Amino acid sequence: MIVKLGKLVSCSSEHPSFPARNLCEHRSGSIGSLTWLCEEPGIKESEAIFELAEPSQITGVDIGNSRCCSVKIAGASSNAPEEWVIIVSHTFMSFNDADHGLFKDQVQLFTKKEISAEVLNRVFNRVKVTCSQPANPRVLFGLSFLILRTDDKLDSGNLDTFGRFKVKEDKGDNSLDKFKEKYIQLMKPKPNSFKVELAKQIESNRVVAVNEKRDETPSRKRLSLKLITPANAAIDENKSTETDKKHEIKKRRLSDKDEKPMESSSKQHSIGILQETRTTMSESINRGRLRCSLCLGNEENVLCKTCNLLVPDKDQANGASRQKPAKPKKPVKNFSALFENVTFSLSGYQNPKRDEIRRKALAMGAKYLVNPNGRNHNCTHLVCAFKNTPKYNQLKGSVKIIDQQWVEDCYDKKTRFPWRRYALDKEEKDLPESEEEVDADTGSTDPLSIYDQDTDSDY
Incomplete structure (x- = not known):
């Protein structure tokens, strides 16, 4: 958890465009724009004191350096505001590198391993940041950001404490017990009556579907299959011829003379329906499928040997090949x-x-x-x-x-x-x-x- 810097108590040197209070305005995604720099080149050391939003234990520090040779973070408590305890101190570059301008602004992260146990157990309400740059008097230096971190601890000895929050004391009205009972009532599983109703509905729908399937005539069933694909239509034709042969044998046994005209007429009717479905399916396929590249070189009104489709008209082919010129993009x-x-x-x-x-x-x-x-x-x-x-x-x-x-x-x-x-x-x-x-x-x-x-x- 991040410890917020409450306000700036004092500052020895700050640039008008990059004051020290920028470090108090930490937001996610704003690292790099909230910078604190000294007032002018030539200053060797700059110091700022911040008051924390609330007293906290510091278990981690993130420092974003901006051309400093060394940075030191110290803390003080409310009981002894002038007794500063060093939390972290780090040297980012040598005197020789800073003198020659070999700056490499770095980010240094300090965790519990880098902080002493004595400091981890203390509670601070103020921190002092000291930045030094005695080597190069030609540059501005400071911090790009400063983040202080702390851990939320659960007091296992007191069940009424959760992190930083404390449960309101019970005044004898058993409000907490009432809340638990109400919560248990809300979390009870719902009755499974809806499952029984759903099963009955599924069973009734299945019975209706079976009855409709029985009432459907063979001619309607064959027609619905023919409307799917030409291949299925050809299969249905073979099946229909087989069924027609069986009907012929039965009808011949009953009456050889009366049933022959009816048989021929039904067969012709089924063949006519099949031809119509083939033509409609071929037209829909010709409209939906793409033409192959060889179709454009063949004659019109001739089936292509590659895709087995009619060659499109020249005007249609030319119109399909036309495309709007793309707008030039900016570099x-x-x-x-x-x-x-x-x-x-x-x-x-x-x-x-x-x-x-x-x-x-x-x-x-x-x-x-x-x-x-x-x-x-x-x-x-x-x-x-x-x-x-x-x-x-x-x-x-x-x-x-x-x-x-x-x-x-x-x-x-x-x-x-x-x-x-x-x-x-x-x-x-x-x-x-x-x-x-x-x-x-x-x-x-x-x-x-x-x-x-x-x-x-x-x-």
Whole structure:
């Protein structure tokens, strides 16, 4: 069970966009977006104290590191709020790796095996988180998430206690016994009378079906079978001829002269019905089955030797082969590669808006230039707030100049739109678009990352 962090008591350093209270807002599926970072690069240690929602024993800790060399979690009780007991302490990277920027943000899980027995038996109502990064003064550091866990225990000595809940005390009215009796009455098995009724209904239906089968004449029975398949019709024909022969022998014994005309007429009638059923079944099969590839090369109104079906008309064959052309699909790329060929610079914006635009473009794979140079063509796009800025006059005619809405729409809608829709100059916006829309793979969308590169001067 997760122990909730109630409120933030104090914090020595926190970034305005990533405060320490983010760690209190843990939700499933939100790991990575609730980050706590220090205020600015160069700080060696950052500390935050949280008050738990309720006093709890801590039996597990999950730490998501964000460029910290070491992290230490300590706890204190209400009786001694200043006596901190170390719960876990872990070193994520060496001093040399941090100095050279070899950061590997890791997740470390601590269970009962890694926590001492003395700490497991204590009840804490406060925790203190200490993050240190003394090696690299050029980066922001902190935690991406912090999860504290505890176990629910059943007090075997008191049957009125279930986990963290306690049953209301009995005041002498035997309410618990009444509840048990009512529950037992509800759980009693139902009578099996419905089974007897169901058996009677099945028996009556069976008797009716047998009577109908006896009343059915041989001619009706043969006709119903003929309507199934031509093969069954042929079998029924053989059976009917055999039965007709038997009837002939009986009828000859009674009267040889009177029964011959009736016999021939009944036989002709059955043959006529058989031919009609064959024609109707062949037509339905011809409509339902697919034509083979050899039918298209044969003449019309001729049976195909392969599928033994009539060749379709030319107009019908041509109509079946026609298909609507499929609509062209938009190209798809990873979200982090939408701006892979974009090298941009900013002009006319101030923080925090300037830093927000830069981080969104970098999250989609773009490269950022502080001082672009139009001569060597190392800059492809200029995100400009208004005309006649120094960078605008310097790069006009050599780069694509757009406003901030291009970056924000591409980031929010996860689609790279043509840049001319957002051109700052009206003449460029009226020209035909030279790019096509590119959709991002939604499964590869990355959360907004923090970058170490400083924002350039505002001009």
